[in-house]
Amino acid sequence: MHDHKIAFLRSFNRFYTGIIGLLDEGYLQSEFSLTEVRIMYELHARKSMTARELVELLKLDKGYVSRIITKFEKKKIVERTRSDSDLRSFGLSLSKSGKAIFLKLNDASQEQARQILSSLTSQEASKLISNMNAIMQILQKKIGAHG
Amino acid sequence: MHDHKIAFLRSFNRFYTGIIGLLDEGYLQSEFSLTEVRIMYELHARKSMTARELVELLKLDKGYVSRIITKFEKKKIVERTRSDSDLRSFGLSLSKSGKAIFLKLNDASQEQARQILSSLTSQEASKLISNMNAIMQILQKKIGAHG
DNA sequence: AAATATAGTTGCTTTTGGCAACTATATTTA
DNA sequence: TAAATATAGTTGCCAAAAGCAACTATATTT
Numbered sequence: 001m002h003d004h005k006i007a008f009l010r011s012f013n014r015f016y017t018g019i020i021g022l023l024d025e026g027y028l029q030s031e032f033s034l035t036e037v038r039i040m041y042e043l044h045a046r047k048s049m050t051a052r053e054l055v056e057l058l059k060l061d062k063g064y065v066s067r068i069i070t071k072f073e074k075k076k077i078v079e080r081t082r083s084d085s086d087l088r089s090f091g092l093s094l095s096k097s098g099k100a101i102f103l104k105l106n107d108a109s110q111e112q113a114r115q116i117l118s119s120l121t122s123q124e125a126s127k128l129i130s131n132m133n134a135i136m137q138i139l140q141k142k143i144g145a146h147g
Numbered sequence: 148m149h150d151h152k153i154a155f156l157r158s159f160n161r162f163y164t165g166i167i168g169l170l171d172e173g174y175l176q177s178e179f180s181l182t183e184v185r186i187m188y189e190l191h192a193r194k195s196m197t198a199r200e201l202v203e204l205l206k207l208d209k210g211y212v213s214r215i216i217t218k219f220e221k222k223k224i225v226e227r228t229r230s231d232s233d234l235r236s237f238g239l240s241l242s243k244s245g246k247a248i249f250l251k252l253n254d255a256s257q258e259q260a261r262q263i264l265s266s267l268t269s270q271e272a273s274k275l276i277s278n279m280n281a282i283m284q285i286l287q288k289k290i291g292a293h294g
Numbered sequence: 295a296a297a298t299a300t301a302g303t304t305g306c307t308t309t310t311g312g313c314a315a316c317t318a319t320a321t322t323t324a
Numbered sequence: 325t326a327a328a329t330a331t332a333g334t335t336g337c338c339a340a341a342a343g344c345a346a347c348t349a350t351a352t353t354t
Contacts (some may be wrong), residue, residue, distance in 0.1 A: 001270070005276050006260045012279040013167055013260075014188075018240065019286060020160055020167070021206070033341070041161075052301060061222075061343055068301055088301040088350045105167040113153045116152075120285065128285050129152050132159040138267065138275050139166060180310070201334060211311055213334055234317045235332040 022116070026108040035060065036068055040094065040102040047089040050083070051093060077101060168264070173255040182207065183215055187241065187249040190225060195238040197230070224248060 027037050039060055042049065051069055055062045069092060074076040077098035080090040096104060117125050174184050185205055198216055202209045216239060217224040224245035227237040228262065241249060264272050 002264060002272065005264055005272055006257055007262060008276050008279065009260045010170070010256065012283060013170055015283055015287075016163055017167055023157075023160055035341075041150055050301080055301095059307085062302070063304075064342055066301095086301080086351070088348095090302085101347075109157065110153055113156045116286075117149060117152055117156060124285050125149065125152055129155050129281060131281045131285075132155065134278045135275060136159060136162055137280075138271050138278075139263075140162070172345070182310080197332080201304070202332095208312055210313075210335075212312095213332095217334085235317095237333085252346080 010048045019116075020049045023112050025108065027105060030105055030108070032105065035039065036066075036072075037102075037105055039065070039068060039072075040077070040098065042103050042107070043092055043094045044106075048093045050092065054092070070100070079089065166263075170256065170259050173259045173281070174252060177252055182211075183219075184249075186212070186215060186219075187224070187245065187252070190239055190241045190247065191249050191253075195240045197236045198239065199236065201239070219245070223257065248253055 024034055030037070030039070035058070039054055042054060042057060051065050054060065055065050069078060069080070075082060076095055078092050079095050079098075082091055083089045083091055091121065095134055117128075120128065171181060174181055179187070185202055189201060189204060196260070198209065198212050199205065201228070202212050205212075216225060216227070220227060223242055225239050226230055226242050228246075230236050230238055264275075267275065
């Protein structure tokens, strides 16, 4: 049937795994792991969320997340405030300095992305973006979406 | 300047990281790690290559690769034949049973990809593929290519 | 109120991977 | 061509990343 499409989708995935690896290189030089940065990213994006939400969103082990949050709290990167409605859980958010740390990491990653785009002509860059947009449009509604 | 393009590229990367994770789920239930499967994939694709080539292609630590190859050899997944021209290195290739193991894993991954595509109309699937193709075309020549 | 479920923590373990020293062979250079 | 240097792969050692299961405290259901 559409076996060639399947094969192509998979080859794209292999290809894009390499691209993502490239973009992630920036983080790897920081003192934070990719997972830690992803957590910071989500906290930055949403202002406040629980550990459970992080676990579900990023598909991580809850024990692992718990430790990362503890570490972040010690380093004054996140603040926890116990929820009124459910005393088991906490609202997590980036502290001011946590935000600053994240933004710096974010800048580095931004720079990596910029470098990729600057290697392209502006037509190529626009085409790249619009193709990416189309892919997101197609996949987003079907797959339980991310981002 | 093209800050919005940069931001979009990054959001696509986050999005697609999730998709790749989805596709990799199949492997994760197997007894092999993603890296191990990637090694098998390359050996299957190229018939014979050296550990050094694997290290460069997949950007892995050579000690790590060495151990994986040793493990694979013990499990009769790969065969090593010392190179005539360079006695330090070995040609690596999947054994018959290694090939069978790989193909089974491959089928599982194929099935995952098929499921994603079958959730789309055939027009959507075609569009998805052609967008992916365009992205690869644009990035492949610029970036030191993969796949 | 007893049973069950959920949020988060902790102890323990495995997996993954990095680094550096080492062996053996190749290549370069003096 | 002998000495110096480089390379392929191995091994020992170690740390980071992550999973699992038992546990505490609170919530929800029966």
